[in-house]
Amino acid sequence: MIPDHLFSPHFPFFPEQASTVAWQVDALYFFLVALTIFFTVLVSAMVIGFSIKYRKEKNPVATQIEGSVPLEIFWTVVPLGISLLIYVWAATLYFHMERPPKESMQIYVVGKQWMWKVQHPTGQREINQLHIPVGRNVRLTMISQDVLHSFSVPEFRVKHEVIPGRYTELWFQATKPGTYHLFCTQYCGTKHSGMIGEVIAMDPNAYEVWLSGGTEGGSLASTGEKLFTSLGCITCHSGESGARGPNLNGQFGHPQKLSDGTTVVMDENYIRESILTPQAKIVAGFGPIMPTFSGQVSEESLIALVAYVKGLQPAGSTAVPAAAPAKQGKTQ
């Protein structure tokens, strides 16, 4: 009945620390636990202590005390000061956790009722499993194809909502090889508690071996390239001068001037939006002629297209090999 887990060598009240941020989160947690114990004991000691010491039998007549301004100031300022300290500490940690480092390998995740679908840039696809190397920053670009989900790996102390309609991101760096829990933590219907899986952190060498395993359809970007041709994107987005659609080569991450005078940075969400609702943000100098692909392209195909468009090299540099973005994923 009592699981072995409770008697395993690591401390049983906390999940394993398997990412670079885990100990930082735990440090803040321990501090707050200590603070909670301190104040709970303090308040309980006052309440119970006074209530015993000044019980009616011992102290039949109460001393009427109106209050004390210095005390009020004291117990306003001290908790406020402690709060602000925690606030700054926690906010700094959050900024570190919420902003993926530039040097990250990118993996795409699609959530649906009730499974996780993972696409690696090299073309591997997984369901309810995510293989990653230890010691490298991993950035997950995630989207849901139906309701809200949330991607949670307690051993890494990371979690982020997976939202329909736009990409969200999460990053981590695993520190120990092992198999860790993957949970959906945002209630998503009947089999919410079955939307689980595992994150398998591997030694870099073992991971290379895993990566070299079979990928039937080639890299993610090469899948995207095929779609780019078969859906006809290439006819207008040919990259040639005078083309009917804007040149996409080398534009990723750069601001685009729009026809309404505003600018938008071309990121994953902008590419996706432009495929599904092309009229929303039209690049200056082009007409609203692109048809919508809403309902025709699955989230997985959208991801492949995004991966392909991201990897398009600036004009001038020769060829846009389909393998390049995948390699980029590895070397970055």
Added chain:
Amino acid sequence: MSPAVSDVVVTEQYVMPEEHYINSDTSLKSWLLTVDHKRIAILYMLTITFFFFIGGFMASLVRLELLTPAGDLLESDTYNRAFSMHGVMMIFFFLVPSVPATLGNFLVPLMVGARDLAFPRINLLSWYIFLVGASFAVSAMVLGGVDTGWTFYTPFSTTFSNSNVILTAVGILIAGFASIFTGLNFIVTVHRMRAPGMSWFRLPLFIWSQYAASLIMVLGTPVIAITLALVALERGFHIGIFDPKLGGDPILFQHMFWFYSHPAVYIMILPGMGVISEVIPAFAHKRIFGYKAVAYSSIAIAVFGFLVWAHHMFIAGISIYAALVFSLVSFIVAIPSAIKVFNWSATLYKGSIRWNTPMLYAFGFIGLFTIGGLTGLFLASLGLDVHLTETYFIVAHFHYVMVGGMVLAYLCGIHFWWPKMTGRMYPELPAKLSALLVFVGFNLTFMPQFILGYLGMPRRYHAYPPEWQVFNVLSSAGASILAIGFLMPMIYLVWSLKYGKIAGPNPWQATGLEWETSSPPPTHNFLEQPIVTSEPYNYGPKEGEV
């Protein structure tokens, strides 16, 4: 360790007053058409007790299922409906109306020295509207329930759920008007109906807290009504508001939902704080320490409580800079609560303290609310919230505030004012036992959930990894003790209606206008218009002046 305090507080031999609000007319019609705030309070009390036990039954199903890691007792859909109905019933049909609609209705006019609330008929209307809303929610339950959780997150609720979402949402929307009417009534009553001499700073702190909660009810409830109406529109007519497939934004729903539902937490807890602010001075026989600090902190909670809603959304893709602001305000809103706790504790210093049941509940409240409040800081902490949100940690935190805080405060107030409401004392010994069982059972239920949460156990999980079973078994065991603790008052309070000792007007020798009239009070509360000539909590000459 228990100090030998006499349980007998009523030493004189009282008789029941000849005519009071209960026996003035005993026909059913006189109850159903009453405009007497005291009778409406009783009607509300019976109604919400019913919903408390429905919600409790649903919680029992949840805890029974979680005894084992596999989802083997209920079907997944049944389990999802059980926790959803638990939340809906407890929050919208028990916690929100609990103290305001029962104790507040009963006490606000008495405490300010008025004959009734400002709008007695609207008060009755409020109860009927509540019944209409509740009957929608109950029919939704009978027809198969709702499986969205109490939070109705979109687009699951609007597009994907196969349960009675619209019926439940409309029920909550309607019941919201009951809440608005109660709040409106309290605000106007406090402004316009105070007895001569009852200046703002002579008001009991219970009134301050009811007033602060009423502000939130009046300002916040319309937003949840609009939000749920939009959910019904999108679900019923596919008007795209929240579902991205229809061009909507699911995060917009969360902003709107929490704009009400976070302040709603303060609707629930503020009146409970008001109860504690009355009970502690009464049983310490001592004026409250820092009256103005406690009064202003209620208002501060109401104001800042409106500015923290997005702390429910730190990992939902909101701007990290917005998160910075909401985190900061969430820390700030904790300060007025801390001020209250310190003032209550200081009130006990050099008091003359009796350990009666209401005081035991008040002790329990302070301890559990302190833990509930401090664990709130964990969740306001941005970097830590990422790991803790959507886990059992949040479940535990919320129950520490809502059950450990609010339900204990409600029971505290029910025991404290029971003699005023019924004219009879509850039996002290079983009452103390129930308070003890509630305290022990509560901690056993929810303390393990903090640990489960940090281990990463997601909330709303029908099945879970086997290594977490021990903590779940402890929690379920605690819940069974808690259930006994909650059932006991049902028995002995009913018993006391006939056999309880006759209380007399002021069994606790407490201050406050409600204790200056007979128990139970006459229909119009006071035989003569009371005039207030002294400060509240005037339990004796101040230190220094003899």
